[in-house]
Amino acid sequence: MAKDNVTLDKSKFEYVQLDEVIYDEQIESEPIGYFKDAWIRFRKNRVSVVAFVILITLMILAVIGPYFNEYTYDDYDNRLQYLPPRVPVLEDYGIFDGTKVLRDRNVTPFFNPNLPDGTVIEMTNEYTKFKCDGNIDNQGTDTIDPINEGDKCINSNGQSIPFKQTTLADVKVDYYLYKGFINTYGENMYLTLTPEQYEKVDKNIIISEETKEQQMVRYIALNSEGVETEYVKAKEKFDQEVDMSTVIGDPEYFADILHNVNVDYYQYIGFEEGEMPYFWLGTDDKGKDLFTMIWLGARTSFMVAFSVAFINIFIGIFVGAISGYYGGTLDLIVQRILEIVSSVPFLAVITLLVLRFGSPLWVVILAFTITRWIPVSRVVRAQFFRYKGREYVLAARSLGASDARIMARHIFPNGVGTIITRTVLMIPVVIFTEANFSFLGIINYQSMTSVGRIVSVGQTEMDHSFHLLLFPSIFISLLMLSFNMFGNGLRDAFNPSLRGVEE
Numbered sequence: 001m002a003k004d005n006v007t008l009d010k011s012k013f014e015y016v017q018l019d020e021v022i023y024d025e026q027i028e029s030e031p032i033g034y035f036k037d038a039w040i041r042f043r044k045n046r047v048s049v050v051a052f053v054i055l056i057t058l059m060i061l062a063v064i065g066p067y068f069n070e071y072t073y074d075d076y077d078n079r080l081q082y083l084p085p086r087v088p089v090l091e092d093y094g095i096f097d098g099t100k101v102l103r104d105r106n107v108t109p110f111f112n113p114n115l116p117d118g119t120v121i122e123m124t125n126e127y128t129k130f131k132c133d134g135n136i137d138n139q140g141t142d143t144i145d146p147i148n149e150g151d152k153c154i155n156s157n158g159q160s161i162p163f164k165q166t167t168l169a170d171v172k173v174d175y176y177l178y179k180g181f182i183n184t185y186g187e188n189m190y191l192t193l194t195p196e197q198y199e200k201v202d203k204n205i206i207i208s209e210e211t212k213e214q215q216m217v218r219y220i221a222l223n224s225e226g227v228e229t230e231y232v233k234a235k236e237k238f239d240q241e242v243d244m245s246t247v248i249g250d251p252e253y254f255a256d257i258l259h260n261v262n263v264d265y266y267q268y269i270g271f272e273e274g275e276m277p278y279f280w281l282g283t284d285d286k287g288k289d290l291f292t293m294i295w296l297g298a299r300t301s302f303m304v305a306f307s308v309a310f311i312n313i314f315i316g317i318f319v320g321a322i323s324g325y326y327g328g329t330l331d332l333i334v335q336r337i338l339e340i341v342s343s344v345p346f347l348a349v350i351t352l353l354v355l356r357f358g359s360p361l362w363v364v365i366l367a368f369t370i371t372r373w374i375p376v377s378r379v380v381r382a383q384f385f386r387y388k389g390r391e392y393v394l395a396a397r398s399l400g401a402s403d404a405r406i407m408a409r410h411i412f413p414n415g416v417g418t419i420i421t422r423t424v425l426m427i428p429v430v431i432f433t434e435a436n437f438s439f440l441g442i443i444n445y446q447s448m449t450s451v452g453r454i455v456s457v458g459q460t461e462m463d464h465s466f467h468l469l470l471f472p473s474i475f476i477s478l479l480m481l482s483f484n485m486f487g488n489g490l491r492d493a494f495n496p497s498l499r500g501v502e503e
Contacts, residue, residue, distance in 0.1 A: 038417065041493045042493035061295055077287040082465040098175055107169050201263065209261045215236075294475055316375070320377035324385045346372075361445070380419060421490050
């Protein structure tokens with residue numbers, strides 16, 4: 001088909017913006033840098049953001065948590081050991097109310113009319129059994145030998161003792177009231193006070209008292225550190241417990257008046273009449289506040305972890321950068337040295353250091369840094385191998401940039417995402433390893449505690465004081481999960497292949 005020629009009138013057209021200079025339109029949006037792009041991707045990962053918030057909360061509590069109540073690391077009272085959690089307001093709803101179930105207990109003491117009202121809440125699983133002397137309930141032990149005489153048994157002295165039938169049950173009690181009663185009226189729970197201590201006691205809280213003259217011994221001996229130290233012991237304990245070869249000079253014998261006093265114990269330690277202490281997470285085997293101890297232990301774990309991470313990153317970046325940038329013979333020598341150092345077992349390193357220097361904080365940090373920087377150096381070395389041949393590096397070298405400037409300004413920033421991710425993932429490993437060795441008793445801090453040590457105590461006492469294991473285990477689990485989720489999110493955020501990806 002023939003094409004139709006169309007003729008357009010020139011007068012119908014006119015120039016537009018004939019006298020104006022047209023520029024490219026300015027980009028109104030801001031450029032997205034590497035870290036901003038990573039932050040955009042990270043905040044879209046809600047699990048990682050929640051984990052990050054939890055981590056920050058735990059770190060803040062590790063710093064300020066021990067100051068939430070009046071208890072400190074040095075505050076302990078063996079008479080208040082194994083108290084269950086008790087929290088104001090929550091106790092009114094039956095949660096953290098200071099109650100405890102005492103299993104297989106003789107029910108007779110709990111019918112004591114002197115027990116405060118509300119001490120015994122309920123008794124369950126009642127049953128009867130025979131006992132030889134009211135205390136030993138297993139016949140055939142070291143002190144009791146059964147004989148076939150009906151209702152008789154014989155103790156180690158050959159004496160015939162009749163069996164006693166007793167009723168046992170699981171008794172749920174307000175353990176704070178129960179402990180207060182035992183500490184106040186217990187037969188052997190009196191306080192032994194010097195005259196000076198006795199004068200400071202409010203006489204209105206004294207339940208009963210006995211005054212006696214005690215023969216005492218003052219002597220000087222070398223303590224565990226080899227320093228001459230003065231000691232005072234009762235004469236009978238001195239004769240039984242002190243090795244005379246350790247005593248320096250002649251011991252001094254003197255008479256001392258002592259007061260054996262039963263007091264209202266809660267008032268004695270500073271509470272008003274009818275008041276009892278609150279321990280939000282209970283107390284441990286030494287009567288220390290578990291809430292305070294967990295956050296002090298967390299503080300120790302964070303101090304070790306961040307110190308180790310900082311030192312390892314510093315050494316690892318320095319060694320890895322030099323090895324990866326220069327390569328060649330230097331790299332071969334460095335890598336052979338690293339192989340030798342990394343072959344040393346960590347367990348052997350920390351055991352030898354602890355045996356030689358004890359368990360101060362610097363020894364633990366040193367043990368973790370002797371070999372743990374090597375993986376960091378290998379990551380940095382790989383990044384420098386990856387980027388040192390790029391065009392922008394060659395251009396910088398052509399323009400006369402020094403090796404230090406090229407490493408610091410052109411190569412290192414490109415690998416910083418991988419290095420940061422490696423650092424974050426190193427911290428939970430250090431915390432968990434430190435907790436494991438504290439749990440096993442290899443690390444045993446002298447003037448501070450550790451979460452691993454608290455878990456170890458809880459594991460031995462879990463049958464009757466489960467809270468000692470529950471709360472530190474929750475902390476460790478929450479910390480590990482949060483670090484792992486946060487690390488995964490950080491790894492994805494810094495992944496170069498995802499740069500610019502919005503969804």
